Amino acid sequence: MELYKNASIALQEFWSSTEIPNTMLSSLFGLCAVAGVCLATPNPNIHAHTSLPSVTVKNGSYSGVYNPTYNQDLFLGIPYAQPPVDDLRFRVPQSLNASWSDVRPATAYSPFCVGYGGDDLGKELAEDCLYLSVIRPSNIQPNASLPVVVWIHGGGLFMGGSNDARYNLSFPVQNSVDMGSPMIGISIQYRLSGWGFLGGKEVLDNGVANLGFRDQRLALHWVQENIAAFGGNPQKVTIMGESAGAQSVGAHLLAYNGRDDKLFSGAIAESGGPGVMFFSTTNGTGYNTTAYQTSYDTIVASTGCGNTTTNTLSCLRALPYETLNAALNSSIPGVGPFPPTIDNDFVSTYPSIQLTSGNFVKVPLLIGTNTDEGTAFKPDVSVNTTTQFLSVLNATLYPAPPSTSTIISYLYPNIPAIGIPSFQTWPYAPNSTIAIALGAQIRRLQAYFGDLVVNAPRRGANHAWAAHGVPSYSYRFDVTVTGNPPWVGATHFQEVAFVFNNTRGEGYAVNPFSNLTAAQTLAFDELAQHMSRSWVSFIVHDGDPNCHGLKGKVLWPVYDTRNGALGQNIVWSAKGNDSASLGRVEVDDYRIEGMDFIVKNSLAVYGR
Structure with a gap:
């Protein structure tokens, strides 16, 4: 078994080098399956359940829920950002700025972020929605250093949430245990529709475009800072999504012109990815068309913010939730859809340019x-x-x-x-x-x-x-x-x-x-x-x-x-x-x- 351990270490060291010849990649990864580097044994850091799960992260401690069916610990509804409400509405997400000495419950999923689609039917929706949930095999020790997957839900960037039974991470986490290579699963939520992807000149000038992607990014930073406390390895994080979730995975591969912030070591994109853009097929295609400004101006006018003597974006921040929600969910011509925009920051330029030039995070x-x-x-x-x-x-x-x-x-x-x-x-x-x-x-x-x-x-x-x-x-x-x-x-x-x-x-x-x-x-x-x-x-x-x-x-x-x-x-x-x-x-x-x-x-x- 020592042979396999040494081979695995050598493989990781080889992959971490900055220059990897293309001729070696396919043979290297083919060797992994043939030579048995991927053989696994039960992880010694998994123990029988003894008490309700708890964990201490940077800001304080949480208690979770034990799932006896799968012998798993669930930490549900953990905030990774300050609530994006009031003056933090339409702003870049802010890290948590408070700590506590008591043990707070992480025992229930948070509401979905406000969205407008079939995936939201029957769900509680809220503007305060920047939460994540962690699923792990029970009683993992802090030094277990397990691989981590971060699930980013789909829904066209206008609907959906992590508390969707179709995305039950208990199943793949159990598979990982059965395979002798346990992992930790995380699901995250992010702002949707106009709440998270409002466009227009005013948005660009204030540096607050693509907020939904920025929410996800802050969640990934939270994972880097805190996942070790759950027994996870911050250096072995795979981001994974489907549809708009896969589009989000692609966005992080390209973010900041492909800058590698070491937030993840692998990526999975189902029916999406770095070259995908779910533009409306009936309203033309392309980034930064006039539709973005039309949508912004229509919302401003319909909410009365067009008559303000102050900044229109400030006016939108001050609106009652019900007023803005009605405007974003209206059938008035010109409102939406709300695709991501090139902001010369998070979305640096056109994906095709970055893919051709190689400006993307180079992970499997x-x-x-x-x-x-x-x-x-x-x-x-x-x-x-x-x-x-x-x-x-x-x-x-x-x-x-x-x-x-x-x-x-x-x-x-x-x-x-x-x-x-x-x-x-x-x-x-x-x-x-x-x-x-x-x-x-x-x-x-x-x-x-x-x-x-x-x-x-x-x-x-x-x-x-x-x-x-x-x-x-x-x-x-x-x-x-x-x-x-x-x-x-x-x-x-x-x-x-x-x-x-x-x-x-x-x-x-x-x-x-x-x-x-x-x-x-x-x-x-x-x-x-x-x-x-x-x-x-x-x-x-x-x-x-x-x-x-x-x-x-x-x-x-x-x-x-x-x-x-x-x-x-x-x-x-x-x-x-x-x-x-x-x-x-x-x-x-x-x-x-x-x-x-x-x-x-x-x-x-x-x-x-």
């Missing part, structure tokens, strides 16, 4: 998308002809030459066999009633918008990591879960239940694992175990997803573009009759011409 990256992402991201229009397809393109492109939409129409032709969902998922003839009702060219439209929003940026990120000698791993999730009709397919978000190993479907209106045959149930459960353990392996084994401890599984290759190679994805599928069929490797060349165009024209055509 696990990133991927789902086969049928486009069914979630297409504009809500019916497209039956090429003329209508061109019309949609012209309405959603960043200012570009008129010929651009024509070029795109050639790259995404009306050939049903290459649209999404595939014919294996989509059992309808092009002239069938349902196909006509949805639009004769809907699968063409969905292929393009899925690539535009997430697939092409994912591929671009893999290529950027490979070009700069940093290991990354790519996946394509290809499962149509229970509750999704065939015309939706393996759409956005559906991998989350598998990553969290949430086979009971907690938090879902329809359990993704329900109403299956015995064979399908076995395949779904086995795939969830494989995926969840691969994610845990990446977190606890220095960016290698292959140390999952399962036999007969395909090796997930490092994404390698040397010598003109295209790179490879692992395909997560629940099809087939044997264990090996649940994960296979493919060359990453699907819709290659179209995605190459999107990546190469990220700035000129798409403004990102």
Whole structure:
């Protein structure tokens, strides 16, 4: 065992060097799985439960909750910043500035940050919402030095929260214990919608843009300062998110022009990442368009702050919560959406520029998308002809030459066999009633918008990591879960239940694992175990997803573009009759011409 320990130390020392030849990266990380560096034994710092959990951090002490089902300690609703209310509204988050001598309870989740979407239904919402929660194996000692994962929830940056049963960190933390490599899970909340991403000149001039990202950043600093008290290792923190959470992960990889503040050592981005920007597909694309100022001015006018003799931003800070909430949640034309903005600070410049130049934090990256992402991201229009397809393109492109939409129409032709969902998922003839009702060219439209929003940026990120000698791993999730009709397919978000190993479907209106045959149930459960353990392996084994401890599984290759190679994805599928069929490797060349165009024209055509 000493051999493995020494090899692991050597591997970490090697990775910490500033110059790592690209030719060595793939062989190094392949060796990890083959040579057994990732073998693990039960952590001696985990002990039987003896009392209610407590912890002392920089500001004071907290008592938590013991979960006997998983033998875990839960510390819920811990503040990491001063409440962003009153004069701290629309300001950069402020660190806690008080300490205490008593023991404070951390026994209940905090309210969601104020948001406006389906994920918020039935949830308590509050402006005072900058809290995090910590899940750890029970009775971890302060010197345990366990790896840490920080979960950043998605929801378009306008809804959601960490107290969502679909994001139950107890499941992956338990997986880590079962694998003999225990870890700690953390979920964080951040300001949303206009509360966290208000734009406009006044916001930029006051240096208070992208507050939601800045909230997350302060939470990561809190983790660095305090996680050792929970038994965590501040030098082994992986940030992880899905959708807007993955966009947030990408934002931290690029933050301050790629400055490495040593806040994390790995990153996981599901259906998002550093090149992704969830601009509204109906309002045009691109950073810092006039829409930001229009939204700000409309809010100012609707709240009466346009008549103030003082600074309009100061007026918005002084408004009653109910007044501002009503304005941000109104249907008045011009209000929202609220995407991030280039502020020449946190968001230094366009992501495509940074990715090309290598100005990003160089840590291992696990990133991927789902086969049928486009069914979630297409504009809500019916497209039956090429003329209508061109019309949609012209309405959603960043200012570009008129010929651009024509070029795109050639790259995404009306050939049903290459649209999404595939014919294996989509059992309808092009002239069938349902196909006509949805639009004769809907699968063409969905292929393009899925690539535009997430697939092409994912591929671009893999290529950027490979070009700069940093290991990354790519996946394509290809499962149509229970509750999704065939015309939706393996759409956005559906991998989350598998990553969290949430086979009971907690938090879902329809359990993704329900109403299956015995064979399908076995395949779904086995795939969830494989995926969840691969994610845990990446977190606890220095960016290698292959140390999952399962036999007969395909090796997930490092994404390698040397010598003109295209790179490879692992395909997560629940099809087939044997264990090996649940994960296979493919060359990453699907819709290659179209995605190459999107990546190469990220700035000129798409403004990102």
